[in-house]
Amino acid sequence: MTPPGSIIELADVTKVYSRGEVAVQALRSVSFVVHEGELLAIMGPSGSGKTTLLGILGCLDRPTTGSYRLVGQEVSTLDETRRAHVRADRIGFVFQAYNLIPRTSAYKNVELPLVYAGVPARERRSRVLEALAEVGLSERAQHLPTQLSGGEQQRVAIARALVVRPSVVLLDEPTGNLDSTSAEEVLTILERLNRQGATTVIVTHSSEVAQRASRILRLADGLIVSDEPVESVALGAAG
Amino acid sequence: MTMLAEHWRIALGALRANWFRAFLTALGIVIGVASLIAVTAVSAGAQSEVSNSIRRLGGNVIKVDGEFISVGTRQTATDRTITPEDVAAIAKLPMVTAVAPHQDIESLVVSSGRRQTNTWLAGVTAAYADVQNQRVEAGRLLSSTDFSFGRSVMVLGLVASDRLFAGQDPIGKTVRVGNQEFEVVGVQARRGKLADENLDNRIFVPLPLVTGVLLGGGPNVVHADLRVRSESDIEPAMDEISTALRSQHKLPASYPDDFSVEDQASIVKEAQRATTTFRVLTFALGGIALLVGGIGIMNMMLVSVHERTREIGIRKSVGADPWNVQTQFLIESAVLSTLGGVAGVLAGIAATRAISTFAGWQTVISLPSLVVAFFVALGVGLAFGFYPARRAARLDPIAALRYE
Numbered sequence: 001m002t003p004p005g006s007i008i009e010l011a012d013v014t015k016v017y018s019r020g021e022v023a024v025q026a027l028r029s030v031s032f033v034v035h036e037g038e039l040l041a042i043m044g045p046s047g048s049g050k051t052t053l054l055g056i057l058g059c060l061d062r063p064t065t066g067s068y069r070l071v072g073q074e075v076s077t078l079d080e081t082r083r084a085h086v087r088a089d090r091i092g093f094v095f096q097a098y099n100l101i102p103r104t105s106a107y108k109n110v111e112l113p114l115v116y117a118g119v120p121a122r123e124r125r126s127r128v129l130e131a132l133a134e135v136g137l138s139e140r141a142q143h144l145p146t147q148l149s150g151g152e153q154q155r156v157a158i159a160r161a162l163v164v165r166p167s168v169v170l171l172d173e174p175t176g177n178l179d180s181t182s183a184e185e186v187l188t189i190l191e192r193l194n195r196q197g198a199t200t201v202i203v204t205h206s207s208e209v210a211q212r213a214s215r216i217l218r219l220a221d222g223l224i225v226s227d228e229p230v231e232s233v234a235l236g237a238a239g
Numbered sequence: 240m241t242m243l244a245e246h247w248r249i250a251l252g253a254l255r256a257n258w259f260r261a262f263l264t265a266l267g268i269v270i271g272v273a274s275l276i277a278v279t280a281v282s283a284g285a286q287s288e289v290s291n292s293i294r295r296l297g298g299n300v301i302k303v304d305g306e307f308i309s310v311g312t313r314q315t316a317t318d319r320t321i322t323p324e325d326v327a328a329i330a331k332l333p334m335v336t337a338v339a340p341h342q343d344i345e346s347l348v349v350s351s352g353r354r355q356t357n358t359w360l361a362g363v364t365a366a367y368a369d370v371q372n373q374r375v376e377a378g379r380l381l382s383s384t385d386f387s388f389g390r391s392v393m394v395l396g397l398v399a400s401d402r403l404f405a406g407q408d409p410i411g412k413t414v415r416v417g418n419q420e421f422e423v424v425g426v427q428a429r430r431g432k433l434a435d436e437n438l439d440n441r442i443f444v445p446l447p448l449v450t451g452v453l454l455g456g457g458p459n460v461v462h463a464d465l466r467v468r469s470e471s472d473i474e475p476a477m478d479e480i481s482t483a484l485r486s487q488h489k490l491p492a493s494y495p496d497d498f499s500v501e502d503q504a505s506i507v508k509e510a511q512r513a514t515t516t517f518r519v520l521t522f523a524l525g526g527i528a529l530l531v532g533g534i535g536i537m538n539m540m541l542v543s544v545h546e547r548t549r550e551i552g553i554r555k556s557v558g559a560d561p562w563n564v565q566t567q568f569l570i571e572s573a574v575l576s577t578l579g580g581v582a583g584v585l586a587g588i589a590a591t592r593a594i595s596t597f598a599g600w601q602t603v604i605s606l607p608s609l610v611v612a613f614f615v616a617l618g619v620g621l622a623f624g625f626y627p628a629r630r631a632a633r634l635d636p637i638a639a640l641r642y643e
Binding site for chain 2: 060089095104112113115116118120160164
């Protein structure tokens with residue numbers, strides 16, 4: 001059933017939050033497919049449902065109705081423990097606020113997903129060092145988050161997201177807290193990783209960031225209002 | 240295994256980061272465990288004191304005392320008296336192997352030179368040493384020749400000896416009781432206490448000198464100690480003695496006994512039972528300290544979970560399942576209470592030593608009590624850490640990640 005190469009398949013996904021008496025419809029029937037190797041940007045004004053969508057894509061949350069297949073596996077009905085295992089094996093997160101664990105070295109932060117994924121200790125070391133090298137922070141392995149700049153912290157977060165070799169990397173405003181130089185570094189790394197085959201979904205309201213994607217999906221009021229490739233722009237930039 | 244090591248690392252790191260808070264929280268456990276250990280040690284010490292005491296005093300001893308009774312306004316003719324005839328009647332009972340009548344003056348001042356002391360004088364017969372398992376530390380016991388020659392001789396208890404002849408050898412010295420002088424021939428070996436009586440603050444002289452000379456009265460005695468063959472004989476012998484004495488004293492059926500019959504070992508045990516109440520109370524206080532300590536741990540863990548809400552969210556987002564989170568926090572509270580338990584064991588040993596030194600109580604610290612105390616502390620940590628850990632495990636990852 002699953003077309004080869006599709007990583008994410010959402011079909012008629014809705015999400016309703018009940019805030020006391022009032023039910024808030026955060027997502028109304030969202031369907032789309034993300035293929036292997038895509039770099040998808042999800043855009044939309046605040047309140048459009050993009051954060052809710054990211055929570056569902058990352059298996060942090062469950063859709064109220066609809067189906068979500070991740071690499072062919074129906075994950076919308078899994079319980080909390082099973083979803084945690086899906087997160088451990090298939091998903092890498094990068095947040096706007098970096099979200100490194102305090103008082104814990106860059107090395108230990110990057111190692112953490114491997115611990116939860118049950119990767120044996122002897123294998124972890126080489127993978128952590130490899131991931132840190134990937135983001136250019138081999139020299140900073142023993143630094144604590146407080147000893148790193150914002151850009152460096154975000155690169156550690158990217159290494160942490162990559163280290164489990166996830167099926168998809170989900171980023172929530174990854175450059176939102178960064179100055180333009182650091183943001184550029186982070187985006188360059190993301191593009192390189194994407195070229196190497198990492199399927200990537202970026203939630204952003206920055207069109208500069210979105211222009212780096214291969215496809216932009218726009219949300220408004222819980223619905224997809226447009227879904228277009230950005231090849232023309234990329235070609236235009238190249239020309 | 241790899242996960243467990245990670246949990247340990249996180250737990251120790253979290254406790255180190257807030258070490259003073261952790262220390263204060265663990266204090267409840269320290270106090271609880273320490274008091275349980277100290278109370279158990281004092282208890283075990285008292286227990287062994289009882290068995291030592293019974294061993295020193297000798298088993299299978301029954302004490303018969305005359306008692307005052309009043310029926311209406313009349314007193315019986317035999318009040319407070321065990322007569323030589325009574326002693327003879329008791330001696331005839333088949334279960335009784337030896338009878339030692341004695342007459343005591345329970346408080347009097349005796350002197351040697353310028354030193355004097357208040358003590359308890361017992362006039363005894365040669366049978367006394369046998370019945371009461373009396374031994375000497377120096378010199379000799381009263382002998383049958385002392386009695387037959389009517390010698391004015393004396394055996395001193397350890398306390399009386401110390402007070403009259405501190406540091407000197409009392410053998411051959413003279414002790415004055417009223418106008419009568421006695422030559423010290425022996426010092427009794429340590430006897431310990433019987434209920435609240437210090438059996439070492441005693442002096443022993445031949446019975447006839449007490450009844451005849453010191454008290455200037457007739458041949459009546461007030462007390463008789465006697466020995467039976469075995470422990471199983473104690474109860475029936477006590478019944479037989481009662482029957483014999485009632486018939487000796489010609490008591491009408493409606494009159495109460497004008498004497499008492501007691502088993503010496505049960506006096507010792509009874510005296511200890513009184514302090515048992517106190518120990519149970521202290522034990523309960525130790526338990527309450529542990530309970531309060533446990534609540535303290537729960538409180539600290541709830542605060543810790545709250546403070547680390549975002550960290551929990553991060554861990555969940557990178558793949559920690561509820562069980563991982565729960566185990567992490569359970570290990571943290573277990574580590575905290577276990578450290579408290581270890582400190583409590585050390586504090587308990589120190590407290591027990593202090594009690595031995597300053598209160599002079601015998602104490603016995605047993606390894607099992609230390610092990611049990613340790614595991615109780617661990618159990619408290621797990622029990623009171625459970626709810627906070629569960630709360631952490633159930634946090635919604637999205638809400639936790641957004642938490643500021």
